[in-house]
Amino acid sequence: MRIATWNVNSVTARLDRLLAWLESAQPDVLALQELKCADSAFPTVPVQDLGYEVATLGTGRWNGVAILSRVGLSDVTLGLSGQPQYEGVDEPRAIGATCGGVRVWGVYVPNGREPGHDHYAYKLQWLAALRDTVATELMSAPERPLAIIGDFNVAPTDDDVWDIAVFAGNTHVTEPERQALADLRAIGLTDVMPRALKGNPFTFWDYRNGALHRGWGMRIDLIYANPPFAAAVTDAYIDRDERKGKGASDHAPVVVDLDQAASAER
C-alpha cells in the first residue's frame, strides 16, 4: 500500500499537477493540505474519475485538508477533539479516515507566524489537541496501523533545515515546538524518515530566491507512525521532482510504502 502526503498550496491551482501525479505515482491514499477552497469547490469529479473516494474539510481562502483513497474511506473524522479556535474560528486543519485498515490523520499544523504571537500559542495548543485526539485512538486500537501525515510546520532537528543560523528566533525550530513534537512521539509514534535526496531530506523550499536550486529547504512534512505502521514500512521518499518547474507547489509530496501483507493482516 502506498500512502502519501502533499501540501498543494491550492488544490484548484494545482489540479492539473495533482491529477498527473496521481496517475504517475499511483498512491492508494493521499492526504492533501492547504486546499484553499471550500468543500463545494473541491474538484471531486476528476479525482473520482481516477478511482479515488474523497473526504474534504475546507472553508475557503485559507487552510483546508482532504484525504483521497482508492482502498476504502470510512470513519471520517473532521477536526480534532478539543481543537482550539483561532480568533473564534474552527480552522479546517485536520481530517482522519480509515483506509484499507490503516488509520490516517492528515494535518496542516498552524504556522505560528512568530514566537510570542497569538498564532504561536495557538500552534502549541493545536499540537496538544492533536496528541490527545490520536492518543485516544491509539489506546482503543493499539494493533491497528496508524500514522499522522501532513505539514507539521516544525523542523524536528537542526539537520532538518539548510542552515539553522538563518532560523534563529524564528518559528519552526524553537524548543517549545520541538517539545510539542516530542510529546506527540511520546504517545507511541516514530518519525518515518524518507530517503534523503541530494544529501538532504527536505520537503519544502520557498518560492523566492531560487531556494530549491540552492538547497535552501526544510523537512516539515512528516510521517508519524505507530509500531504496526512503522513495522510495515518498506520505503519512504520525497518526490522532489514534483517541486520543479512552472506551476509547482512549494512543498513536495512525501510517499511511504507499506508491506501489503503486513498492513492487510490488521
Next chain:
DNA sequence: ATGCCCTATGATATAGGA
C-alpha cells in the same frame, strides 16, 4: 539546467505562507 514568489479575494492592495 530544475533557475531566482505564489495564491485567493465582492481584489486593483492585502493577508498569509515559513
